[in-house]
Amino acid sequence: MAKRKRIGMEVALAAAEAVGMCNVDVAAVYPITPQSHIAEHLSDLVADGKTDTEYVTVESEHSSMSVCIGASATGARAYTATCSQGLMLMHELLPIASAMRLPIVMSVANRPVNAPLNILSDHSDIMPQRDSGWIVIFSENGQEVIDLTLMAYRIAEDKDVMLPVIIGIDGFILTHMVEPMEFPDQKEVDAFLPPYRPYATLHPDKPLTMGAFAMPDFFPQMMKAKDMALLNSKKTILRVWDEWEKRFGRRYRPVETYRTEGAEVLLVTMGSMSETAELAVDELKDKGVSAGLVKIRLWRPFPSDELKAAVKGARVLAVMDRAVSPGMRGAPVFTDVKAALYSEDSRPIIVNYVMGLGGVDVTVGDFVKMGEKAAKAKKEEYEFYGVMG
Amino acid sequence: MAAVTWQEISQGNIVLTPGSTKGYHTGGWRSLRPVWDNSKCIKCGICYVYCPEGCVSQDEDGYFMADLDYCKGCGICAHECWPGAIEMVEEG
Amino acid sequence: MSIVKNFDLYAPRLIDKVERLAAGHTACAGCGEALAARLVMKGLGGDAIVSCATGCLEITTSRYPTTAWEVPWIHVAFENAAAVASGVEAGIKALRRKGRIPDRDIKSVSMAGDGGTADIGLQALSGVMERGHDMFHVCFDNEAYMNTGIQRSSQTPFGAWSTTSPPGAVSFGQRTWKKNIPEIMVAHNVSYVATACPSYPLDLIRKVEKARKVEGPAYIHCLAVCPTGWRMDSSLTIKMGRLALETGIFSLYEVENGKYRITVDMPNPLRPVQDYLKLQGRFRHLTPDRIEEMQARVNLEIKKLMNKVDKLPSWPDLTE
Numbered sequence: 001m002a003k004r005k006r007i008g009m010e011v012a013l014a015a016a017e018a019v020g021m022c023n024v025d026v027a028a029v030y031p032i033t034p035q036s037h038i039a040e041h042l043s044d045l046v047a048d049g050k051t052d053t054e055y056v057t058v059e060s061e062h063s064s065m066s067v068c069i070g071a072s073a074t075g076a077r078a079y080t081a082t083c084s085q086g087l088m089l090m091h092e093l094l095p096i097a098s099a100m101r102l103p104i105v106m107s108v109a110n111r112p113v114n115a116p117l118n119i120l121s122d123h124s125d126i127m128p129q130r131d132s133g134w135i136v137i138f139s140e141n142g143q144e145v146i147d148l149t150l151m152a153y154r155i156a157e158d159k160d161v162m163l164p165v166i167i168g169i170d171g172f173i174l175t176h177m178v179e180p181m182e183f184p185d186q187k188e189v190d191a192f193l194p195p196y197r198p199y200a201t202l203h204p205d206k207p208l209t210m211g212a213f214a215m216p217d218f219f220p221q222m223m224k225a226k227d228m229a230l231l232n233s234k235k236t237i238l239r240v241w242d243e244w245e246k247r248f249g250r251r252y253r254p255v256e257t258y259r260t261e262g263a264e265v266l267l268v269t270m271g272s273m274s275e276t277a278e279l280a281v282d283e284l285k286d287k288g289v290s291a292g293l294v295k296i297r298l299w300r301p302f303p304s305d306e307l308k309a310a311v312k313g314a315r316v317l318a319v320m321d322r323a324v325s326p327g328m329r330g331a332p333v334f335t336d337v338k339a340a341l342y343s344e345d346s347r348p349i350i351v352n353y354v355m356g357l358g359g360v361d362v363t364v365g366d367f368v369k370m371g372e373k374a375a376k377a378k379k380e381e382y383e384f385y386g387v388m389g
Numbered sequence: 390m391a392a393v394t395w396q397e398i399s400q401g402n403i404v405l406t407p408g409s410t411k412g413y414h415t416g417g418w419r420s421l422r423p424v425w426d427n428s429k430c431i432k433c434g435i436c437y438v439y440c441p442e443g444c445v446s447q448d449e450d451g452y453f454m455a456d457l458d459y460c461k462g463c464g465i466c467a468h469e470c471w472p473g474a475i476e477m478v479e480e481g
Numbered sequence: 482m483s484i485v486k487n488f489d490l491y492a493p494r495l496i497d498k499v500e501r502l503a504a505g506h507t508a509c510a511g512c513g514e515a516l517a518a519r520l521v522m523k524g525l526g527g528d529a530i531v532s533c534a535t536g537c538l539e540i541t542t543s544r545y546p547t548t549a550w551e552v553p554w555i556h557v558a559f560e561n562a563a564a565v566a567s568g569v570e571a572g573i574k575a576l577r578r579k580g581r582i583p584d585r586d587i588k589s590v591s592m593a594g595d596g597g598t599a600d601i602g603l604q605a606l607s608g609v610m611e612r613g614h615d616m617f618h619v620c621f622d623n624e625a626y627m628n629t630g631i632q633r634s635s636q637t638p639f640g641a642w643s644t645t646s647p648p649g650a651v652s653f654g655q656r657t658w659k660k661n662i663p664e665i666m667v668a669h670n671v672s673y674v675a676t677a678c679p680s681y682p683l684d685l686i687r688k689v690e691k692a693r694k695v696e697g698p699a700y701i702h703c704l705a706v707c708p709t710g711w712r713m714d715s716s717l718t719i720k721m722g723r724l725a726l727e728t729g730i731f732s733l734y735e736v737e738n739g740k741y742r743i744t745v746d747m748p749n750p751l752r753p754v755q756d757y758l759k760l761q762g763r764f765r766h767l768t769p770d771r772i773e774e775m776q777a778r779v780n781l782e783i784k785k786l787m788n789k790v791d792k793l794p795s796w797p798d799l800t801e
């Protein structure tokens with residue numbers, strides 16, 4: 001594999017650069033901290049003619065998703081980015097985009113939702129979008145942001161997929177970090193990403209109607225079709241990830257593991273916290289705790305098979321959630337993991353640590369503490385790590 | 390409507406046939422229907438213009454009639470007809 | 482001033498015969514909105530893409546697996562028809578520039594009711610007009626949220642009954658006057674703003690053709706008489722639109738680069754508003770006092786409009 005030049009760049013800018021390499025036709029991005037640098041840098045790229053993109057300076061996130069839907073429906077490659085309140089404002093439109101099978105790509109700079117207002121980092125904005133029918137992939141570091149963004153349209157626009165994709169980028173923790181990263185060159189991206197050739201578009205030469213309403217005689221079938229589309233998309237996601245590995249040497253998997261062989265206690269993480277957890281696993285092992293790490297990369301469609309395989313043999317799972325699901329005594333990743341493992345003959349004890357909310361810094365030491373605690377667990381637990389009282 | 394399998398639903402629930410509502414005959418709605426008296430008709434076409442269904446058409450001689458498959462019997466054409474050539478007649 | 486008295490008599494030769502809104506749609510008998518949409522399509526032609534808001538027009542024309550539309554058409558949600566149309570416009574623009582579709586003019590148009598334009602849809606409309614997209618928006622104003630059951634909107638006339646502004650022991654009906662959306666559009670520097678009514682079909686079609694030709698945003702506010710919601714006989718739809726004009730309740734004008742011009746003359750003197758109100762059940766409860774109040778307000782609104790017609794120069798004239 002040819003050695004490429006690594007450059008230090010703010011991850012948000014790198015995300016915009018990656019979008020700029022994808023020959024996006026229409027971008028409608030409404031600024032919101034901590035995504036704004038993506039919106040701004042993409043603006044710069046358009047202004048300098050580095051990408052031939054219609055940049056629509058919409059007046060709200062609801063309109064940015066509306067513009068993307070309209071543009072995508074004409075056969076244009078559409079992009080947007082948001083997080084937190086912006087994502088919540090778009091919420092109404094997300095199931096529409098997926099039901100209409102429009103391959104929009106959206107970067108989400110994961111940030112807490114009000115109230116109270118908090119501009120930092122957690123996953124509470126993406127969790128309410130769980131049932132939206134979008135493919136959701138989490139990134140762990142800047143290089144992954146570039147890679148996953150470049151792969152997003154390839155996955156979304158595949159004729160066996162035709163679904164919109166969210167790339168999760170932890171707000172501030174990733175977006176505002178300067179990291180050394182490498183970019184493929186434009187020729188390589190062009191070879192990897194074919195032009196968008198949709199099955200049906202809005203054009204007078206072939207008039208059709210999108211967004212018809214449905215009565216009970218068709219509605220349930222449409223919902224099943226939506227579910228099946230998302231479930232079946234995994235095949236394409238794996239295929240695209242395989243191809244990326246062949247071309248660029250970096251491997252992505254729906255569930256990734258770190259030093260899990262023979263491990264008794266497995267930390268289960270998602271997003272940027274995974275890198276920190278890796279260091280904690282090393283430390284735990286040095287301390288004699290039989291620990292390992294399972295990283296969920298593909299959030300939707302949920303990788304049940306891969307998760308089952310990854311946690312086989314473990315006694316305890318310590319699921320880290322960066323969001324709360326009030327009233328459930330279990331946060332979203334925890335409940336999904338539990339549900340996926342329910343039918344297994346042997347099931348681990350699962351403890352849930354809700355941590356890192358509102359941008360709280362979760363250190364290697366914190367993970368070590370949680371790992372040590374989990375190693376002693378005798379039954380299911382649900383705890384807000386670090387919250388006194 | 391016949392039951393369909395989920396696989397038969399078009400991708401994205403797209404309706405591919407423009408104007409396909411023509412398969413639904415709204416003519417079954419009406420209780421009155423328009424009848425033209427061609428001796429009074431001046432062929433102005435205002436009945437054609439004002440029909441919300443767009444179901445009034447002109448024959449080779451220039452006279453007008455409603456397509457009874459779609460006419461809902463609203464009575465606009467009869468009301469607007471300048472020389473009063475259209476009468477709304479009860480169905481049945 | 483109409484020179485040829487029977488100009489309208491030669492309608493068949495003056496109107497595009499192609500029907501771009503197919504029959505079989507489930508609009509009420511005598512629906513003014515369905516007729517207005519049908520006539521708008523005659524002015525718009527086939528080289529267009531329509532983005533429609535949730536509402537009467539959308540529901541009656543797009544029940545899966547059928548559609549009444551003979552042009553490409555998309556419905557997304559209630560409040561974003563204009564925003565979706567701006568996305569369509571941006572998409573077509575990019576695709577033409579990049580050579581992915583033939584370089585042919587395709588007009589993006591958004592259609593919404595009074596709710597999807599003036600209330601829940603106002604933000605999207607404002608954003609689109611401010612951004613200057615090459616598209617126009619048509620508001621089919623049937624003066625209430627008709628599709629959901631005749632609830633009031635900001636366009637419901639003063640004193641009118643609606644299910645959320647019903648007259649009762651302590652209420653006389655709708656308490657507010659129509660929000661002036663055409664004026665709001667002029668304030669957005671929209672170069673072509675017009676009002677229309679299907680009772681004056683040639684005026685409507687001409688305005689649609691004009692809006693289509695504008696290279697930039699345009700807006701048409703179209704009165705859509707609703708026999709069902711206004712509680713009147715379905716055969717009176719056209720007459721009601723005429724009475725709206727003749728009483729001064731709805732005026733037909735256009736604003737080109739800030740210059741107001743009446744396009745269909747009102748009688749002088751105007752007919753009393755009572756002539757319009759007495760034919761509609763939604764006004765049946767009004768007392769003579771209330772009607773007098775409405776008459777005074779209609780007179781004022783006409784004065785406001787004529788003041789703009791007489792005094793406001795076009796923007797190009799102002800820059801000289």
